Ligand SMILES: O=P(O)(O)O[C@@H]1[C@@H](OP(=O)(O)O)[C@H](OP(=O)(O)O)[C@H](O)[C@H](OP(=O)(O)O)[C@H]1OP(=O)(O)O
Protein backbone atom coordinates (compact mmCIF):
# COMPACT_ATOMS: atom_id res chain seq x y z
CA UNK A 1 0.00 0.00 0.00
CA UNK A 2 1.37 3.45 -0.84
CA UNK A 3 1.96 5.74 2.08
CA UNK A 4 0.59 9.22 1.57
CA UNK A 5 1.58 12.02 3.85
CA UNK A 6 -0.49 11.82 7.00
CA UNK A 7 -1.87 8.38 6.27
CA UNK A 8 -1.89 6.34 9.42
CA UNK A 9 -1.38 2.65 9.44
CA UNK A 10 -1.59 0.63 12.58
CA UNK A 11 0.18 -2.62 12.99
CA UNK A 12 -2.05 -5.29 14.42
CA UNK A 13 0.94 -7.18 15.64
CA UNK A 14 1.94 -4.40 17.95
CA UNK A 15 -1.44 -3.81 19.51
CA UNK A 16 -0.62 -5.96 22.42
CA UNK A 17 0.48 -5.56 25.96
CA UNK A 18 0.89 -7.10 29.36
CA UNK A 19 -1.63 -7.07 32.11
CA UNK A 20 -1.23 -4.55 34.86
CA UNK A 21 -2.14 -5.27 38.43
CA UNK A 22 -3.89 -2.34 40.02
CA UNK A 23 -3.40 -2.15 43.73
CA UNK A 24 -5.87 -0.25 45.85
CA UNK A 25 -3.62 2.78 46.22
CA UNK A 26 -1.93 2.29 42.93
CA UNK A 27 -3.96 3.88 40.19
CA UNK A 28 -1.48 3.00 37.52
CA UNK A 29 -1.41 4.75 34.26
CA UNK A 30 0.14 2.86 31.39
CA UNK A 31 1.47 3.95 28.11
CA UNK A 32 1.17 1.94 24.99
CA UNK A 33 2.93 2.50 21.75
CA UNK A 34 1.19 2.52 18.42
CA UNK A 35 3.40 2.39 15.37
CA UNK A 36 2.17 4.78 12.71
CA UNK A 37 3.38 6.25 9.50
CA UNK A 38 4.14 9.86 10.21
CA UNK A 39 5.63 11.12 7.04
CA UNK A 40 6.77 13.57 6.00
CA UNK A 41 5.97 15.62 9.11
CA UNK A 42 6.15 14.12 12.61
CA UNK A 43 2.76 15.52 13.54
CA UNK A 44 -0.27 15.14 11.29
CA UNK A 45 -1.70 18.61 10.84
CA UNK A 46 -4.83 17.80 8.93
CA UNK A 47 -7.91 17.17 11.03
CA UNK A 48 -9.27 14.82 8.36
CA UNK A 49 -6.70 12.07 8.66
CA UNK A 50 -8.13 8.64 7.93
CA UNK A 51 -6.52 6.01 10.12
CA UNK A 52 -6.51 2.59 8.49
CA UNK A 53 -5.49 -0.78 9.83
CA UNK A 54 -2.87 -2.70 7.97
CA UNK A 55 -0.56 -5.69 8.25
CA UNK A 56 3.18 -5.25 7.85
CA UNK A 57 4.59 -1.83 7.72
CA UNK A 58 7.13 0.68 6.91
CA UNK A 59 6.15 2.93 9.75
CA UNK A 60 8.42 5.82 10.43
CA UNK A 61 7.48 6.66 13.97
CA UNK A 62 5.72 5.47 17.08
CA UNK A 63 3.06 7.33 18.98
CA UNK A 64 2.85 6.57 22.63
CA UNK A 65 -0.49 7.34 24.29
CA UNK A 66 -1.63 7.23 27.82
CA UNK A 67 -4.19 4.57 28.77
CA UNK A 68 -6.34 4.98 31.88
CA UNK A 69 -8.32 2.69 34.09
CA UNK A 70 -11.97 3.69 33.42
CA UNK A 71 -12.33 5.30 36.80
CA UNK A 72 -9.23 7.40 36.66
CA UNK A 73 -9.14 10.59 34.67
CA UNK A 74 -6.29 13.07 34.59
CA UNK A 75 -6.33 16.61 33.33
CA UNK A 76 -4.67 17.46 30.02
CA UNK A 77 -2.00 19.33 31.93
CA UNK A 78 -1.21 16.25 34.03
CA UNK A 79 -1.03 14.07 30.94
CA UNK A 80 1.30 16.50 29.25
CA UNK A 81 3.48 16.50 32.38
CA UNK A 82 3.60 12.70 32.50
CA UNK A 83 4.71 12.49 28.90
CA UNK A 84 7.22 15.30 29.36
CA UNK A 85 8.60 13.45 32.40
CA UNK A 86 9.26 10.41 30.21
CA UNK A 87 11.18 12.58 27.76
CA UNK A 88 13.13 14.29 30.56
CA UNK A 89 13.98 11.00 32.23
CA UNK A 90 15.38 9.74 28.92
CA UNK A 91 17.34 12.93 28.34
CA UNK A 92 18.68 13.67 31.82
CA UNK A 93 19.15 10.19 33.20
CA UNK A 94 19.20 7.38 30.67
CA UNK A 95 21.16 9.27 28.02
CA UNK A 96 23.72 10.11 30.67
CA UNK A 97 24.06 6.51 31.84
CA UNK A 98 23.72 4.64 28.57
CA UNK A 99 25.09 7.12 26.08
CA UNK A 100 23.82 9.49 23.45
CA UNK A 101 23.66 7.01 20.58
CA UNK A 102 21.60 4.35 22.30
CA UNK A 103 18.80 6.43 23.78
CA UNK A 104 16.07 8.10 21.72
CA UNK A 105 13.85 10.14 23.97
CA UNK A 106 11.25 11.32 21.46
CA UNK A 107 9.10 14.38 21.97
CA UNK A 108 5.63 15.26 23.18
CA UNK A 109 3.32 16.16 20.30
CA UNK A 110 -0.25 17.37 20.15
CA UNK A 111 -2.55 15.66 17.70
CA UNK A 112 -5.96 16.76 16.38
CA UNK A 113 -8.64 15.21 18.62
CA UNK A 114 -10.49 13.85 15.57
CA UNK A 115 -7.42 11.95 14.61
CA UNK A 116 -7.00 10.43 18.09
CA UNK A 117 -10.69 9.46 18.27
CA UNK A 118 -10.51 7.66 14.94
CA UNK A 119 -7.33 5.94 16.02
CA UNK A 120 -9.03 4.82 19.22
CA UNK A 121 -11.96 3.34 17.29
CA UNK A 122 -9.63 1.52 14.94
CA UNK A 123 -7.61 -0.15 17.65
CA UNK A 124 -10.47 -1.01 20.00
CA UNK A 125 -11.24 -4.41 18.52
CA UNK A 126 -7.54 -5.27 18.30
CA UNK A 127 -6.73 -4.77 21.94
CA UNK A 128 -6.16 -7.82 24.13
CA UNK A 129 -8.89 -8.55 26.65
CA UNK A 130 -6.49 -8.13 29.54
CA UNK A 131 -6.03 -4.50 28.54
CA UNK A 132 -9.68 -3.66 28.03
CA UNK A 133 -10.12 -2.28 31.53
CA UNK A 134 -8.30 0.78 30.22
CA UNK A 135 -9.14 3.37 27.65
CA UNK A 136 -6.91 5.38 25.39
CA UNK A 137 -6.77 9.03 26.32
CA UNK A 138 -8.79 10.77 23.63
CA UNK A 139 -9.27 14.01 25.50
CA UNK A 140 -5.89 15.67 25.76
CA UNK A 141 -4.54 15.03 22.26
CA UNK A 142 -1.06 14.61 23.74
CA UNK A 143 1.17 11.74 22.74
CA UNK A 144 4.83 10.89 22.79
CA UNK A 145 6.37 10.59 19.36
CA UNK A 146 9.35 8.23 19.07
CA UNK A 147 11.40 7.21 16.07
CA UNK A 148 10.92 3.77 14.60
CA UNK A 149 13.71 1.93 16.34
CA UNK A 150 13.38 -1.05 14.03
CA UNK A 151 15.19 1.10 11.49
CA UNK A 152 18.81 2.18 11.40
CA UNK A 153 19.21 5.14 13.75
CA UNK A 154 22.57 6.07 12.28
CA UNK A 155 20.96 7.39 9.15
CA UNK A 156 18.84 10.48 9.08
CA UNK A 157 16.48 9.40 6.30
CA UNK A 158 14.26 6.36 6.01
CA UNK A 159 16.16 3.71 4.11
CA UNK A 160 14.72 1.71 1.29
CA UNK A 161 17.16 -1.13 1.75
CA UNK A 162 15.95 -4.35 3.41
CA UNK A 163 16.20 -4.25 7.14
CA UNK A 164 16.32 -6.81 9.85
CA UNK A 165 15.64 -5.93 13.46
CA UNK A 166 16.28 -8.13 16.47
CA UNK A 167 14.61 -7.03 19.68
CA UNK A 168 15.95 -8.54 22.91
CA UNK A 169 14.55 -8.01 26.38
CA UNK A 170 17.55 -9.31 28.35
CA UNK A 171 16.16 -8.81 31.92
CA UNK A 172 18.30 -8.74 35.07
CA UNK A 173 21.91 -9.77 34.43
CA UNK A 174 23.28 -10.13 37.94
CA UNK A 175 22.71 -12.04 41.16
CA UNK A 176 22.26 -9.90 44.29
CA UNK A 177 25.04 -9.90 46.83
CA UNK A 178 23.16 -7.74 49.33
CA UNK A 179 23.31 -8.96 52.91
CA UNK A 180 19.62 -8.10 53.26
CA UNK A 181 18.70 -11.11 51.14
CA UNK A 182 17.05 -13.67 53.43
CA UNK A 183 16.98 -16.72 51.16
CA UNK A 184 20.50 -17.96 50.51
CA UNK A 185 19.21 -19.38 47.22
CA UNK A 186 18.92 -15.84 45.83
CA UNK A 187 22.72 -15.64 45.97
CA UNK A 188 22.99 -18.62 43.64
CA UNK A 189 20.06 -18.63 41.23
CA UNK A 190 19.08 -15.55 39.25
CA UNK A 191 15.59 -14.03 39.37
CA UNK A 192 14.84 -14.75 35.72
CA UNK A 193 15.55 -18.47 36.08
CA UNK A 194 13.48 -18.69 39.26
CA UNK A 195 10.64 -16.66 37.77
CA UNK A 196 10.42 -19.02 34.78
CA UNK A 197 8.91 -21.70 37.00
CA UNK A 198 6.21 -19.42 38.36
CA UNK A 199 5.43 -18.14 34.86
CA UNK A 200 4.94 -21.66 33.52
CA UNK A 201 2.86 -22.63 36.57
CA UNK A 202 0.56 -19.63 36.07
CA UNK A 203 0.24 -20.32 32.33
CA UNK A 204 2.08 -17.23 31.07
CA UNK A 205 4.38 -19.50 29.06
CA UNK A 206 4.25 -23.13 28.08
CA UNK A 207 7.75 -24.22 28.92
CA UNK A 208 10.86 -23.23 30.82
CA UNK A 209 13.42 -21.37 28.74
CA UNK A 210 17.10 -22.35 28.78
CA UNK A 211 17.96 -18.67 28.50
CA UNK A 212 19.76 -17.19 31.50
CA UNK A 213 20.53 -13.44 31.46
CA UNK A 214 23.85 -14.04 33.20
CA UNK A 215 25.04 -15.99 30.17
CA UNK A 216 24.14 -13.14 27.84
CA UNK A 217 25.79 -10.54 30.08
CA UNK A 218 28.89 -12.71 30.63
CA UNK A 219 30.85 -11.28 27.70
CA UNK A 220 31.99 -14.87 27.07
CA UNK A 221 31.19 -15.67 23.44
CA UNK A 222 30.32 -19.31 24.06
CA UNK A 223 27.89 -18.41 26.81
CA UNK A 224 26.43 -15.60 24.72
CA UNK A 225 25.86 -17.97 21.78
CA UNK A 226 24.14 -20.37 24.14
CA UNK A 227 21.95 -17.59 25.55
CA UNK A 228 20.94 -16.35 22.09
CA UNK A 229 20.21 -19.86 20.82
CA UNK A 230 18.08 -20.46 23.90
CA UNK A 231 16.14 -17.29 23.13
CA UNK A 232 15.64 -18.53 19.59
CA UNK A 233 14.30 -21.82 20.91
CA UNK A 234 11.91 -20.28 23.41
CA UNK A 235 11.42 -16.61 22.58
CA UNK A 236 8.69 -15.77 25.13
CA UNK A 237 8.65 -11.99 25.41
CA UNK A 238 12.44 -11.79 25.34
CA UNK A 239 13.04 -12.00 21.60
CA UNK A 240 11.36 -10.70 18.48
CA UNK A 241 12.69 -10.49 14.94
CA UNK A 242 11.31 -8.08 12.35
CA UNK A 243 12.00 -8.05 8.64
CA UNK A 244 11.23 -4.74 6.98
CA UNK A 245 9.09 -3.85 9.97
CA UNK A 246 7.09 -7.07 9.95
CA UNK A 247 7.29 -9.51 12.83
CA UNK A 248 8.72 -12.75 11.48
CA UNK A 249 9.73 -14.41 14.73
CA UNK A 250 8.71 -14.25 18.36
CA UNK A 251 5.56 -15.11 20.19
CA UNK A 252 2.86 -13.09 21.86
CA UNK A 253 1.63 -15.49 24.51
CA UNK A 254 1.60 -19.10 25.62
CA UNK A 255 -0.78 -20.00 22.79
CA UNK A 256 1.63 -18.93 20.06
CA UNK A 257 2.87 -21.70 17.80
CA UNK A 258 6.23 -23.34 18.37
CA UNK A 259 9.34 -21.72 16.96
CA UNK A 260 9.99 -22.71 13.37
CA UNK A 261 13.69 -22.32 12.62
CA UNK A 262 13.42 -23.41 9.00
CA UNK A 263 10.87 -20.69 8.30
CA UNK A 264 13.08 -18.17 10.08
CA UNK A 265 16.10 -19.34 8.08
CA UNK A 266 14.10 -18.93 4.89
CA UNK A 267 13.50 -15.27 5.80
CA UNK A 268 17.11 -14.68 6.85
CA UNK A 269 18.96 -16.49 4.05
CA UNK A 270 18.98 -13.56 1.61
CA UNK A 271 20.55 -11.40 4.33
CA UNK A 272 23.32 -13.77 5.33
CA UNK A 273 23.94 -15.70 2.11
CA UNK A 274 22.94 -13.11 -0.49
CA UNK A 275 24.50 -14.41 -3.66
CA UNK A 276 24.94 -18.07 -3.11
CA UNK A 277 22.65 -20.96 -3.68
CA UNK A 278 23.01 -22.53 -0.24
CA UNK A 279 20.70 -25.51 -0.46
CA UNK A 280 17.76 -25.48 1.88
CA UNK A 281 17.28 -28.13 4.55
CA UNK A 282 18.60 -28.60 8.08
CA UNK A 283 22.19 -27.82 7.10
CA UNK A 284 21.15 -24.46 5.64
CA UNK A 285 18.94 -23.70 8.64
CA UNK A 286 21.81 -24.33 11.04
CA UNK A 287 24.22 -22.22 8.97
CA UNK A 288 21.83 -19.26 8.85
CA UNK A 289 21.00 -19.41 12.56
CA UNK A 290 24.71 -19.64 13.39
CA UNK A 291 25.41 -16.53 11.32
CA UNK A 292 22.59 -14.65 13.00
CA UNK A 293 23.81 -15.57 16.48
CA UNK A 294 27.39 -14.57 15.64
CA UNK A 295 26.39 -11.23 14.16
CA UNK A 296 24.16 -10.38 17.11
CA UNK A 297 26.92 -11.32 19.55
CA UNK A 298 29.41 -9.10 17.70
CA UNK A 299 26.98 -6.21 17.70
CA UNK A 300 26.24 -6.66 21.40
CA UNK A 301 29.94 -6.61 22.22
CA UNK A 302 30.60 -3.55 20.06
CA UNK A 303 30.41 0.08 20.98
CA UNK A 304 32.49 2.96 22.01
CA UNK A 305 29.70 5.29 22.98
CA UNK A 306 30.84 7.02 26.16
CA UNK A 307 27.96 7.63 28.59
CA UNK A 308 28.54 7.97 32.33
CA UNK A 309 27.74 4.42 33.49
CA UNK A 310 31.38 4.20 34.60
CA UNK A 311 30.44 6.58 37.40
CA UNK A 312 28.32 3.74 38.75
CA UNK A 313 30.94 1.03 38.96
CA UNK A 314 30.40 -0.64 42.29
CA UNK A 315 33.19 -2.06 44.42
CA UNK A 316 34.22 -5.67 43.83
CA UNK A 317 32.61 -6.73 47.11
CA UNK A 318 29.23 -5.78 45.69
CA UNK A 319 29.42 -8.03 42.65
CA UNK A 320 27.41 -11.23 42.81
CA UNK A 321 28.60 -14.59 41.49
CA UNK A 322 29.37 -14.72 37.75
CA UNK A 323 27.08 -17.66 37.00
CA UNK A 324 23.60 -18.74 37.87
CA UNK A 325 23.34 -22.29 39.14
CA UNK A 326 20.12 -22.87 37.25
CA UNK A 327 21.58 -21.99 33.85
CA UNK A 328 21.72 -25.17 31.75
CA UNK A 329 25.06 -23.96 30.38
CA UNK A 330 26.81 -23.92 33.73
CA UNK A 331 24.90 -27.04 34.85
CA UNK A 332 26.22 -29.00 31.91
CA UNK A 333 29.77 -27.82 32.58
CA UNK A 334 29.42 -28.92 36.18
CA UNK A 335 28.10 -32.33 35.10
CA UNK A 336 31.16 -32.74 32.90
CA UNK A 337 33.28 -32.00 35.93
CA UNK A 338 34.51 -28.74 34.44
CA UNK A 339 34.89 -25.59 36.44
CA UNK A 340 32.27 -22.93 36.08
CA UNK A 341 33.20 -20.64 33.21
CA UNK A 342 34.99 -17.42 33.94
CA UNK A 343 33.11 -14.20 33.34
CA UNK A 344 35.07 -12.86 30.35
CA UNK A 345 33.68 -9.46 31.08
CA UNK A 346 31.84 -7.13 28.77
CA UNK A 347 33.72 -4.35 26.98
CA UNK A 348 32.98 -1.13 28.83
CA UNK A 349 31.64 0.75 25.83
CA UNK A 350 28.96 -1.76 24.92
CA UNK A 351 25.30 -1.31 25.73
CA UNK A 352 25.03 -4.53 27.73
CA UNK A 353 27.79 -3.35 30.06
CA UNK A 354 26.14 0.01 30.60
CA UNK A 355 22.71 -1.51 31.10
CA UNK A 356 24.12 -3.90 33.68
CA UNK A 357 25.74 -1.02 35.57
CA UNK A 358 22.39 0.76 35.75
CA UNK A 359 20.63 -2.45 36.85
CA UNK A 360 23.17 -2.73 39.65
CA UNK A 361 21.89 0.53 41.12
CA UNK A 362 19.67 -1.96 42.90
CA UNK A 363 22.30 -2.38 45.60
CA UNK A 364 20.16 -3.62 48.45
CA UNK A 365 17.78 -5.97 46.66
CA UNK A 366 14.05 -5.47 47.16
CA UNK A 367 14.39 -7.03 50.62
CA UNK A 368 16.76 -4.31 51.76
CA UNK A 369 14.90 -1.64 49.85
CA UNK A 370 11.38 -2.28 51.11
CA UNK A 371 11.96 -1.00 54.69
CA UNK A 372 13.45 2.17 53.19
CA UNK A 373 10.40 2.58 50.96
CA UNK A 374 8.27 2.25 54.12
CA UNK A 375 10.35 5.01 55.73
CA UNK A 376 9.62 7.34 52.81
CA UNK A 377 5.96 6.32 52.93
CA UNK A 378 5.66 7.15 56.64
CA UNK A 379 7.24 10.53 55.98
CA UNK A 380 4.84 11.22 53.13
CA UNK A 381 1.86 10.20 55.24
CA UNK A 382 2.89 12.87 57.71
CA UNK A 383 3.93 15.45 55.12
CA UNK A 384 2.03 14.66 51.90
CA UNK A 385 2.88 18.07 50.43
CA UNK A 386 6.56 16.99 50.41
CA UNK A 387 5.98 14.52 47.56
CA UNK A 388 6.81 17.26 45.12
CA UNK A 389 10.03 18.31 46.86
CA UNK A 390 11.16 14.70 47.02
CA UNK A 391 10.72 14.51 43.22
CA UNK A 392 8.78 11.25 43.44
CA UNK A 393 6.90 12.07 40.23
CA UNK A 394 9.57 14.24 38.70
CA UNK A 395 10.92 16.52 37.51
CA UNK A 396 13.68 14.16 36.38
CA UNK A 397 16.30 16.82 36.03
CA UNK A 398 20.07 17.15 36.52
CA UNK A 399 19.66 17.26 40.33
CA UNK A 400 17.65 14.02 40.24
CA UNK A 401 20.42 12.43 38.16
CA UNK A 402 23.22 13.64 40.45
CA UNK A 403 21.59 12.05 43.51
CA UNK A 404 21.56 8.69 41.72
CA UNK A 405 25.35 8.65 41.73
CA UNK A 406 25.59 8.27 45.50
CA UNK A 407 26.33 4.56 45.92
CA UNK A 408 26.79 4.55 49.69
CA UNK A 409 24.94 1.79 51.51
CA UNK A 410 25.46 3.03 55.03
CA UNK A 411 22.08 3.91 56.41
CA UNK A 412 22.17 7.02 58.57
CA UNK A 413 18.47 6.64 59.34
CA UNK A 414 17.42 9.66 57.30
CA UNK A 415 14.61 10.04 54.80
CA UNK A 416 17.18 11.42 52.37
CA UNK A 417 19.12 8.14 52.39
CA UNK A 418 15.93 6.10 52.00
CA UNK A 419 14.77 8.30 49.14
CA UNK A 420 18.06 7.99 47.25
CA UNK A 421 17.90 4.19 47.46
CA UNK A 422 14.25 4.16 46.38
CA UNK A 423 14.97 6.32 43.33
CA UNK A 424 18.02 4.21 42.44
CA UNK A 425 15.89 1.10 42.71
CA UNK A 426 13.27 2.53 40.32
CA UNK A 427 15.96 3.36 37.78
CA UNK A 428 17.52 -0.10 38.16
CA UNK A 429 14.11 -1.76 37.63
CA UNK A 430 13.66 0.28 34.47
CA UNK A 431 17.00 -1.00 33.15
CA UNK A 432 16.01 -4.56 34.10
CA UNK A 433 12.88 -4.36 31.97
CA UNK A 434 14.06 -2.44 28.89
CA UNK A 435 14.63 -3.93 25.44
CA UNK A 436 17.51 -3.64 23.01
CA UNK A 437 16.73 -3.08 19.35
CA UNK A 438 19.42 -4.13 16.89
CA UNK A 439 18.77 -2.95 13.34
CA UNK A 440 20.84 -4.52 10.55
CA UNK A 441 20.90 -3.54 6.92
CA UNK A 442 23.11 -5.26 4.32
CA UNK A 443 25.90 -3.11 2.88
CA UNK A 444 26.37 -3.23 -0.85
CA UNK A 445 29.51 -5.17 -1.74
CA UNK A 446 31.28 -2.22 -3.34
CA UNK A 447 29.92 0.47 -1.01
CA UNK A 448 32.70 2.63 0.37
CA UNK A 449 32.73 2.42 4.13
CA UNK A 450 31.36 5.67 5.51
CA UNK A 451 31.26 6.67 9.15
CA UNK A 452 28.57 4.17 10.07
CA UNK A 453 29.40 1.08 12.11
CA UNK A 454 29.52 -2.13 10.11
CA UNK A 455 29.48 -5.73 11.31
CA UNK A 456 30.83 -8.50 9.07
CA UNK A 457 29.32 -11.96 8.74
CA UNK A 458 31.02 -14.74 6.80
CA UNK A 459 29.32 -13.85 3.48
CA UNK A 460 28.08 -10.31 3.92
CA UNK A 461 28.38 -7.06 5.88
CA UNK A 462 25.74 -5.08 7.72
CA UNK A 463 25.39 -1.47 8.70
CA UNK A 464 23.84 -1.56 12.15
CA UNK A 465 22.45 0.50 14.98
CA UNK A 466 21.63 -0.36 18.56
CA UNK A 467 18.93 1.42 20.58
CA UNK A 468 17.13 0.97 23.86
CA UNK A 469 13.38 0.75 24.10
CA UNK A 470 10.96 1.14 26.99
CA UNK A 471 12.77 3.54 29.26
CA UNK A 472 9.81 4.85 31.23
CA UNK A 473 10.80 5.16 34.87
CA UNK A 474 9.06 2.48 36.96
CA UNK A 475 6.50 4.00 39.33
CA UNK A 476 7.21 4.50 42.99
CA UNK A 477 3.91 2.80 43.76
CA UNK A 478 5.05 -0.48 42.21
CA UNK A 479 7.53 -1.18 45.01
CA UNK A 480 5.11 -3.10 47.31
CA UNK A 481 4.12 -5.18 44.29
CA UNK A 482 7.80 -5.94 43.62
CA UNK A 483 8.28 -6.95 47.23
CA UNK A 484 5.36 -9.39 47.17
CA UNK A 485 6.29 -10.78 43.76
CA UNK A 486 9.87 -11.42 44.85
CA UNK A 487 8.80 -13.54 47.77
CA UNK A 488 6.25 -15.37 45.59
CA UNK A 489 8.94 -16.21 43.02
CA UNK A 490 11.43 -17.44 45.59
CA UNK A 491 8.90 -19.42 47.62
CA UNK A 492 7.51 -21.11 44.55
CA UNK A 493 11.00 -22.05 43.40
CA UNK A 494 11.96 -23.32 46.84
CA UNK A 495 8.76 -25.32 47.15
CA UNK A 496 8.95 -26.99 43.77
CA UNK A 497 12.26 -26.98 41.92
CA UNK A 498 14.70 -26.64 44.76
CA UNK A 499 12.94 -29.24 46.89
CA UNK A 500 12.97 -31.62 43.91
CA UNK A 501 16.65 -30.91 43.24
CA UNK A 502 17.47 -31.51 46.88
CA UNK A 503 15.71 -34.90 46.75
CA UNK A 504 17.60 -35.88 43.60
CA UNK A 505 20.86 -34.73 45.16
CA UNK A 506 20.27 -36.62 48.38
CA UNK A 507 19.33 -39.78 46.42
CA UNK A 508 22.50 -39.40 44.36
CA UNK A 509 24.48 -38.82 47.53
CA UNK A 510 23.03 -41.94 49.12
CA UNK A 511 23.80 -43.92 45.97
CA UNK A 512 27.37 -42.75 45.98
CA UNK A 513 27.65 -43.53 49.68
CA UNK A 514 26.31 -47.02 48.97
CA UNK A 515 28.76 -47.31 46.17
CA UNK A 516 31.63 -46.25 48.37
CA UNK A 517 30.60 -48.76 50.98
CA UNK A 518 30.54 -51.58 48.44
CA UNK A 519 33.96 -50.56 47.24
CA UNK A 520 35.32 -50.57 50.79
CA UNK A 521 33.97 -54.05 51.38
CA UNK A 522 35.69 -55.34 48.24
O1 LIG B 1 8.35 -8.11 37.14
P1 LIG B 1 8.74 -8.82 35.89
O2 LIG B 1 10.18 -9.22 35.89
O3 LIG B 1 7.83 -9.97 35.60
O4 LIG B 1 8.62 -7.81 34.66
C1 LIG B 1 7.38 -7.39 34.08
C2 LIG B 1 7.34 -7.90 32.67
O5 LIG B 1 7.22 -9.30 32.69
P2 LIG B 1 8.37 -10.28 32.18
O6 LIG B 1 9.03 -10.83 33.40
O7 LIG B 1 9.31 -9.52 31.32
O8 LIG B 1 7.64 -11.37 31.44
C3 LIG B 1 6.12 -7.35 31.93
O9 LIG B 1 6.21 -7.80 30.59
P3 LIG B 1 4.88 -8.23 29.77
O10 LIG B 1 4.04 -6.99 29.75
O11 LIG B 1 4.27 -9.36 30.56
O12 LIG B 1 5.38 -8.66 28.43
C4 LIG B 1 6.10 -5.81 31.94
O13 LIG B 1 7.20 -5.34 31.19
C5 LIG B 1 6.18 -5.30 33.36
O14 LIG B 1 6.36 -3.90 33.33
P4 LIG B 1 5.15 -2.90 33.61
O15 LIG B 1 4.61 -3.29 34.93
O16 LIG B 1 4.20 -3.15 32.46
O17 LIG B 1 5.79 -1.56 33.58
C6 LIG B 1 7.36 -5.88 34.13
O18 LIG B 1 7.20 -5.49 35.48
P5 LIG B 1 8.29 -4.69 36.30
O19 LIG B 1 8.75 -5.61 37.35
O20 LIG B 1 9.41 -4.31 35.41
O21 LIG B 1 7.56 -3.52 36.84
Ligand SMILES: Nc1ncnc2c1ncn2[C@@H]1O[C@H](COP(=O)(O)OP(=O)(O)OP(=O)(O)O)[C@@H](O)[C@H]1O
Nearest residue numbers: 014016017018031032033062146147148149150470
Ligand atom coordinates in the same frame (compact mmCIF):
# COMPACT_ATOMS: atom_id res chain seq x y z
N1 LIG C 1 9.79 3.26 18.94
C1 LIG C 1 9.55 2.01 18.54
N2 LIG C 1 10.05 1.55 17.37
C2 LIG C 1 9.80 0.30 16.95
N3 LIG C 1 9.05 -0.59 17.62
C3 LIG C 1 8.53 -0.21 18.79
C4 LIG C 1 8.74 1.11 19.31
N4 LIG C 1 8.09 1.20 20.50
C5 LIG C 1 7.53 0.00 20.71
N5 LIG C 1 7.77 -0.85 19.69
C6 LIG C 1 7.33 -2.25 19.57
O1 LIG C 1 6.12 -2.38 20.32
C7 LIG C 1 6.27 -3.38 21.35
C8 LIG C 1 5.48 -2.98 22.58
O2 LIG C 1 6.01 -1.76 23.08
P1 LIG C 1 6.01 -1.43 24.63
O3 LIG C 1 6.70 -2.54 25.34
O4 LIG C 1 6.54 -0.10 24.85
O5 LIG C 1 4.46 -1.44 24.86
P2 LIG C 1 3.59 -1.86 26.05
O6 LIG C 1 2.29 -2.13 25.45
O7 LIG C 1 3.69 -0.82 27.08
O8 LIG C 1 4.19 -3.24 26.55
P3 LIG C 1 4.83 -3.61 27.97
O9 LIG C 1 3.71 -3.90 28.87
O10 LIG C 1 5.65 -4.85 27.63
O11 LIG C 1 5.70 -2.47 28.40
C9 LIG C 1 7.77 -3.47 21.59
O12 LIG C 1 8.11 -4.73 22.13
C10 LIG C 1 8.34 -3.24 20.19
O13 LIG C 1 8.32 -4.44 19.44
